[in-house]
Amino acid sequence: MTANSQTAPAVERPAPALPAKIFITGANGFIGRALAERARELGTEVTGVDLLPDADAGILGGSISDPSEWAAALDGVDAVIHTAAIVSNSAPLDDAWEVNTYSTRKVLAAAAEAGVGRFVHLSSVAAYGFDYPDQVDEKYPVRVNGYSYTDTKVNAEAVVMTAHAAGEIDCTVIRPGDVYGPASKPWVITSLEMIRAGQMVLPNGGRGTFTPVYIDTLVDGILLATASEAGAGQVFNLTDGHGVTCAEYFGRLGDMIDASVRTLPTSLAVALAGAVGTVQRRLGQASELTPATVHMLNRPGEYSIEKARTMLGYAPAISLDEGMRRTQEWAQREGLLTR
Template structure:
């Protein structure tokens, strides 16, 4: 443990929390933590999970699931199309229109508090080092970036109008056992073609281990001070992509391949499009290469100072947990 302080343990007994995207990697982790703190947790996702009180539904069509919001004290909105590999019309429908409709449903149900998941991608791919929440967001033609910027505007407008008390979190690159930042790279590394990194892996990766992220989210969700605020949440470090993904390559006996960005971006777009058309899901796209070629990291001074956030799990500790999990799953050699 790197932080030397205890995890946040607010009393959530008697609190009912509703999570969108409740079956996802982050949604499940948030639900577990909130239940440990005494909350009743339920949610919505595309596939029902009655064991965890998750109903089936499309967030853009709340009439099918909105009754499940009744009595909720907090909505945690994680549902989104992640990454740059989706058509703009699809990403806008889920990430922007979907956010608007979840907000409307929460307001109609009388939910007093809303936490929206945005992303550090809202800063674009070019920004000052240690960028903080006072820096303006930037659309750049990347589908994920632009729809996250737009979704933030929807949430802030609802808060400003007094419709609901909202907060926004901008997670860094959330990782841990089972995450997309572990599963996908290892799968690619195990192929002869290897995992692609632009410009020798010199781009900056801003990790946030799942347990650390849930710590930060818990503070944001339960604090009165966080109303109307935006918070970056990372592990407080910025590492070269070659270092982060090098850990995964070593544990998996996998391969990382690098190309100049001027070749990596168009090639990723071309190969990704071909794979998706042939029924092979992949995150390969120019936007993904842009994300892996950022030249700076993000400040977490605001959430540290205002809410007392302190990352607890180091990158080495996290990688040890990832390796144990990956071996157990048969994803890497035992």
């Protein structure tokens, strides 16, 4: 696989009949931008909010912790897709709860007050915790585990489904797998940086499960759920439908920069990540080296997408080979492979 490999034929994507007007929180983020672009291609008017505004794209500047700054933009909106969140294993619990849980409640209330008909909430497969059966499905209980990202995503799902049960607004919860592709910060940009710096150390010989979902595939699934009346009140796992070992996924990234990925026994990897990450953060460096990250890289199995296939017609069509080819070509253009 090289950056000069022949481009594969375009993959036909689903084109659901979307609501006329969609509002996206976190609209300038990795997932938010991709959602907005695809929804506009399908003829939907898209607005949104983000810490970084984009007036030309109808994206207001503001925080989800204070919807009063932008709530007027919800007038006439048919569906809110809520992607804004702190996505970090190192964030303090209070900060993560404030954004991921309490602010989700605030956005829900603002949407309901504006008469929005549908609220689509992006949670995470992290809501299952790091100990679950292989091919776990949406009937399996979510599980807090003492780590801020997992726990606040579990809490936020409860907030969303409580609003749905109370009849405030129709809600759908999406649990994406490991979202990768061009411009993915955690699973491409940061991972490449860590591999190059020799900081990517996988536990358990790299045998933990990585469950990829290519960004376009995830976007298609989210929009299918947004368009589906039957999706109201439902939770959907969205992945590419297969898992690989962490050694394979991160090994592919390492191959892009001619670097290897090391492994350690899990107990040693946990101790090393905890110690090194703590020092880095005390020095003011951004670091996702935490025990939670190590345990996440040692997950025991895959997530079933049968429910999304059956109810939404979700059909992942981009293989890992194709997704990584596209990712490598993008990374080459961005100069990420030659630093």
